[in-house]
Amino acid sequence: MIGRVISLDSGVYKIIGENQEEIVLKARGKLRHMEVSKHSSFNKSDNKNSTKTSTKRMKISPKVGDIVTYEKTLDTYYLDDVLPRKNELIRPDIANVDQILLVFSAKRPDLNLLLLDTFISNLEYNNIKPLIVISKIDLCSDDELNKIKGDMSYYEQIGYDVFYSNSLVGVPDGIIPLLQNKVTVLSGQTGAGKSTFINALIPGFKLETNDISLALNRGKHTTRRSHLYPYFGGLIGDTPGFSKLMTFSSEKDLRDTFIEFKNYPCTFRDCLHLPSSKGCGVIAHINDGIKNTRYQNYLKMREGIGKKYDN
């Protein structure tokens, strides 16, 4: 039987099973050291060109979003195997999503475009489409909101959908059809309003939410575990927030996550589009097609290359 993990807590997995029912599973010991072939999506080692067809024993930890096989022995359900992932993220720690809804607040905390750009790049790197929601617009003056809309119009221009939300009263027009029959996971800074957004989306839902100052005083995120909930033929997922910058291991990987650079052909092969690159086609379009603040964020993100995630 096949199901999808919707939550996990201390070795106990909750899945949605074959008949759309929620089932609690235990993991079998063998999962801890499973044999995977070199073609498996779990095998990240660099021996892909090896002619050896042998398998390798490695640790597999099922994540929320994983498609798993399970069976019933006596009265207990067991998780048997994890099927190959179509994608996976480390932050949030989740697998097999169709899209990520990035929730960033206009205020409390203030909109941080550097953080937004790092989240977008992380998703582009993993080939996952982001939708952007700017929450708490009710806390802004007209001038403040116009400034934010001005900044965000650039993101719409380069192809991202942007929505504005006062989640205390409802969800933005036009967003629900984009969530139907899809696996959508919310991600963003802690306190930005992810859980509040899901509460607005699903009538009767009361996920725990907390005022940002309380959350920061306690030094904790309000949502501590990822969880997927059935929603209009698909799933919607709440995740713990985080505020740290993500880093890249390679200059080229980072460059390629800035999707708008591709609109401006550069005559130099492998150009990294740096201010020192004289004659570069991308540099020629800063402030003339490419938003300067986003380009500056590209340079700032370059400074973090090679640094490790610190949890």
Ligand SMILES: Nc1nc2c(ncn2[C@@H]2O[C@H](COP(=O)(O)OP(=O)(O)OP(=O)(O)O)[C@@H](O)[C@H]2O)c(=O)[nH]1
């Ligand atoms: N005024 C206003 N407040 C909002 C809005 N959205 C969320 N909030 C408030 O912001 C605070 C934080 O919201 P949460 O939904 O807990 O934020 P979160 O992103 O889930 O936070 P973590 O779980 O810690 O990652 C709560 O006090 C919410 O009531 C909004 O659109 N307008």
Ligand SMILES: [Mg+2]
């Ligand atoms: Mg939350």
